[in-house]
Every structure is written in C-alpha cells, then in structure tokens.
Amino acid sequence: MSEDPLLTSLLAAVAAAPEDVPLRLHVAGQLAAAGRATDALSHVTTALSVDPGNADALAMLRRLTAQLTGGDTPAAQPARPDPAPVDPAPANPDSVDTDDEPAPSPQFDWARAEEQVADIAASYETGGGPVEDVDAAVRPTVRLSDVGGMEHVKERLEMAFLGPMRNPEMAARFGKRPGGGLLLYGPPGCGKTFLARAVAGELGARFSEIGIADVLDMWIGRSERNLAEVFRAARRNAPCVLFLDEVDALGQKRSHLTHSGGLRNTVNQLLAEMDSLSGDNDGVFVLGATNHPWDMDPALRRPGRFDRMLLVLPPDPPARAAILRHHLRDRPADGLDVDRVVRATEHYSGADLAHVCDTATERALADSMRSGTVRNLTTKDLLTAAREIAPSTGPWFTTARNVALFGNSDGSYDELAAYLKKRRTP
Known part of the structure; x- marks a missing residue:
C-alpha cells in the first residue's frame, strides 16, 4: 500500500520533533482517518507520556480504544430496548437453528480507563523526581572557618558571592539582587561539595544537593519536569542553596x-530555570560544581546564569595539614610529623589524603594483628603510603593545561593559567 505523501511528511516532522504534542495528535488523527487506528493509538499514548493531562489526547484515546475494542463511545451509545421475552424451547429439537449468533462485543469500561490514565498522570507529576529531597533540605552548621586553609578561595567567595548576600541593602544600592549562580570548578576530590555546604551555613540557608541521578530519566519529558520541580521546591524553601553536582552532565x-x-x-x-535567577528566584542561590567546565554549554556561562567561576585547587599546605589531622584524630599514633607528610603530598586532593591515611593505617593494623599488640601509626607509615599513591589530580591538570593554553580566548581560565605558570604541576 503506497503511503500518503502528506502523511509521510507529517511522520517525518514528528520524528524531528518527538515532543510536539499538537503535531503528534494531528498525525494520530490522520492515521485514524486512514484506517490505521493501532498506529494512531501509539502516537496518542506517546503524547500522553509528554503531557499526561492533555484533554485532546484523552478524548482521542477514548475514540481509538472504542474503535479497536468494538465498543461505542459514551456519547454514541444508543439506549438499549428492554430484551424481548424468550419463547420456550420448541418441542422439535430438529427445528432449532444451529447457526450460533455472534456474541455482542463487550462494552469498554470507561471508568476503569479514566482511573488508569489518572494514575499515569499522577506518576508523571510526582514520581521519579527529587522533590522530597529539596523540601526536606536542612540548614548546614558547617562554616567557612571549618574549611582548613584555602584562604584565597574563601576571600573570593566572600567578595563575589557571600558579601552581597549578607548586605542586601547595600547590594541593592548598587543594583545587585539577592541570588545568583556561581560555578565551582577544579580537579575531583578537592572539596567543592564541602565548600557549597559551608556557603549555605554562612548564609543560614537550606542546602539541597542535586545529582544527575535525581534529574535524568529515561522517559521523554520527565528530565525537564524533574528539573523544573527542583527549582520550584527551592523557591518554596528560600533562602536555599541549590547545589548542582556534576552540572556539566546536565548542561552539556x-x-x-x-x-x-x-x-x-x-x-x-x-x-x-537559570534565566529566572534574575526574576522570581529571589533567595535561591545556585552553586554548580564540575571537573570539566569546558564541556558545558556556553549559554550557561552568560550573565544571569553561572556568570561567576571559582577555581578550587588541590588543598594548600595549611589545608593538607588540617585534612590529615582530621583523618588521623581517632587513630593510635606516635609522634607524627604532620608537616613532613604535608611536604610530601603536594598536588594531592582531599580524597587522596584520606586514601593515604587509610593505607598507612592498614599497614599498622596488619603489623598489630601479626604481633597481637597494637602498634601505633608512624610518620614512616604515612610517607610510605604517600609514595605508593600517586595524586589523582595529574590527568586533570594535563587536560586543563591544554585548555588554558589553547582554549582561553575569552579569559575565562586566566586564574587557572596563572596557577599553572606559577607552580610546578604533576
């Protein structure tokens, strides 16, 4: 059977714009008129997955389902006359007509169908999204003073982000609205999430951490709906710090x-949603974290969105000392020379330092189990572990160096380029 050229063009348009509900319903109508009710029903159910409450789609669903099941729509159902009285069986069995009368098609259960559609719509409205996580967000007690070292990062946060938030009247005099977006970037494991929590603690705001698993969904339209609800819930809980982890995955x-x-x-x-930061998102502070800002869509870096970037580098010596003392505080130790370990762990991330402490502890624990007595953790154990573990930031700096040298035409990575030039990196 040759395909109608107009229908072929419409199907191609649907393939190019699969979430255009009016177009898909128009195609479903054309398919139904061409006697292809099953194909039409497929398009209607897809339209309902994008817009569960669409009245036109629900009406077409009724018509097509009735057509396929042999039933009538409620509006077309004629009043049925009372059944005629049944004559008693004839005396002569041979006179009985042996041709079976076809049974009438069962009537379609519209009440049950509407309940099922309502259940589908409800699942699309409430299921799969991180709404409860945002509404249940807590106010962190951690402050920037709890972050060891990293004084340059703290100063940048204070001047570019926290200061205007703490002084809204003064910020208003300069035309600065409360709210906005800040992008934290740098090698993995260097404390971007901890800094975001500290920012929420400084502002006395709720903190909600959203990852890609909270937003992305396999069903068409669900990811966008989840993301919209994340921002709506943040507005309901303002003041709120909305932390988008691995934002490069959401904003490729x-x-x-x-x-x-x-x-x-x-x-x-x-x-x-980021555009509305300059509108109805007052009191919503959006922080994004990424290891690869160069993979993000450039539009996310325009004014009103993530227009401020802050480089979070591996911990400096004071920060490394604080991290090491934190991870060693509850372990048996004997005269540790933390400063010596700090000098041996340049370019190590916070996660790398935690790994060093765990590896050194395993060595002391193995000796203790062999001897049957506790052997304290020593500086030698830590230095040996540091030699065994290479800093995980090396591959990141290799990529970042290429970006700073060849992809910094707009000056976005001047801070990174200055760091690479000033310091010897792995």
Missing part, C-alpha cells in the same frame, strides 16, 4: 547532542 554543549533530543531539552530547561 548542545552542539554535541545533535542525536539526543532528550538531553538537549534538559539543557534548554536548565537555561530557562
């Missing part, structure tokens, strides 16, 4: 997503 360059319409729409939704 759209030029790299030509074959992934769902992810493109998620990026578009994030852009729209």
Whole structure:
C-alpha cells in the first residue's frame, strides 16, 4: 500500500520533533482517518507520556480504544430496548437453528480507563523526581572557618558571592539582587561539595544537593519536569542553596547532542530555570560544581546564569595539614610529623589524603594483628603510603593545561593559567 505523501511528511516532522504534542495528535488523527487506528493509538499514548493531562489526547484515546475494542463511545451509545421475552424451547429439537449468533462485543469500561490514565498522570507529576529531597533540605552548621586553609578561595567567595548576600541593602544600592549562580570548578576530590555546604551555613540557608541521578530519566519529558520541580521546591524553601553536582552532565554543549533530543531539552530547561535567577528566584542561590567546565554549554556561562567561576585547587599546605589531622584524630599514633607528610603530598586532593591515611593505617593494623599488640601509626607509615599513591589530580591538570593554553580566548581560565605558570604541576 503506497503511503500518503502528506502523511509521510507529517511522520517525518514528528520524528524531528518527538515532543510536539499538537503535531503528534494531528498525525494520530490522520492515521485514524486512514484506517490505521493501532498506529494512531501509539502516537496518542506517546503524547500522553509528554503531557499526561492533555484533554485532546484523552478524548482521542477514548475514540481509538472504542474503535479497536468494538465498543461505542459514551456519547454514541444508543439506549438499549428492554430484551424481548424468550419463547420456550420448541418441542422439535430438529427445528432449532444451529447457526450460533455472534456474541455482542463487550462494552469498554470507561471508568476503569479514566482511573488508569489518572494514575499515569499522577506518576508523571510526582514520581521519579527529587522533590522530597529539596523540601526536606536542612540548614548546614558547617562554616567557612571549618574549611582548613584555602584562604584565597574563601576571600573570593566572600567578595563575589557571600558579601552581597549578607548586605542586601547595600547590594541593592548598587543594583545587585539577592541570588545568583556561581560555578565551582577544579580537579575531583578537592572539596567543592564541602565548600557549597559551608556557603549555605554562612548564609543560614537550606542546602539541597542535586545529582544527575535525581534529574535524568529515561522517559521523554520527565528530565525537564524533574528539573523544573527542583527549582520550584527551592523557591518554596528560600533562602536555599541549590547545589548542582556534576552540572556539566546536565548542561552539556548542545552542539554535541545533535542525536539526543532528550538531553538537549534538559539543557534548554536548565537555561530557562537559570534565566529566572534574575526574576522570581529571589533567595535561591545556585552553586554548580564540575571537573570539566569546558564541556558545558556556553549559554550557561552568560550573565544571569553561572556568570561567576571559582577555581578550587588541590588543598594548600595549611589545608593538607588540617585534612590529615582530621583523618588521623581517632587513630593510635606516635609522634607524627604532620608537616613532613604535608611536604610530601603536594598536588594531592582531599580524597587522596584520606586514601593515604587509610593505607598507612592498614599497614599498622596488619603489623598489630601479626604481633597481637597494637602498634601505633608512624610518620614512616604515612610517607610510605604517600609514595605508593600517586595524586589523582595529574590527568586533570594535563587536560586543563591544554585548555588554558589553547582554549582561553575569552579569559575565562586566566586564574587557572596563572596557577599553572606559577607552580610546578604533576
């Protein structure tokens, strides 16, 4: 059977815009008129997955389901006459008509169908999203003073972000609205999440950490809906610090997503929500964290979105000392020379330092189990562990060096370039 050229064009348009509900319903109507009710029903159910409460889609669902099941729609059901009295069986069995009368088609259960559609709509509205996590967000007690070292990062946070939030009247005199977006970037394991919690503690705001698993969904339209609800819940709980971890996964360059319409729409939704930071998002402070800011869509870096970037580098010597003391505080130790370990762990991330402490502890624990008596952890154990563990920041700096040298045309990575030039990196 040859395909109608108009229908072929409409199906191609649907393939190019799979979430265009009016277009999909128009195609469903054309398919139904062409006698292809099953194909039409497939398009209607897809439309309902995008817009569960669409009245036109629900009405078409009724018509198509009735057509496929042989039933009538409620509006078309004629009044049935009372059944005629049944004559008693004839005396002569041979005179009985042996042709079976076809049984009438069962009537479609519209009440049950509407309940099922309502259940589907409810699941799309409330299921799969991180709404409860945002509404249950707590106010962290950690402060920037609890962050060891990193004085440069603290100063930048205070001047560019925290200061205007603490002084809204003065900020208003300079035309600065409360709220905004700040992007923390740097090698993994260097404390970006801890800094975000400290910012929430400084502001006395609720803190909600959102990861990609809380937003991305396999069903069409669900990721965008989850992301929109995240921001709505943050507005309800203002003042709130909304921390988007691995934001590069949610905001990938759209030029790299030509074959992934769902992810493109998620990026578009994030852009729209970030745009409202200059409007109805007062009291919502959006912090993003990423290891690869160069993979983010450039539109996310425009004014009103993540227009401020802060480089979070591996902990400096005071920070390394604080991290080591924190991880060793409850372990048996004997005259540890923490400063010596600090000098041996340049470029180590906070996670690397925790690994060093765990590895050194395992060595002392193994000796203790062999001897049957507790052997305290020593500086030698820590130094040996540090030699065995290479800093995990090396691959990141290799990539970052290329970006700073060849991809810094707009000056976004001047701070990174200055650090690489000033210090010897792995």
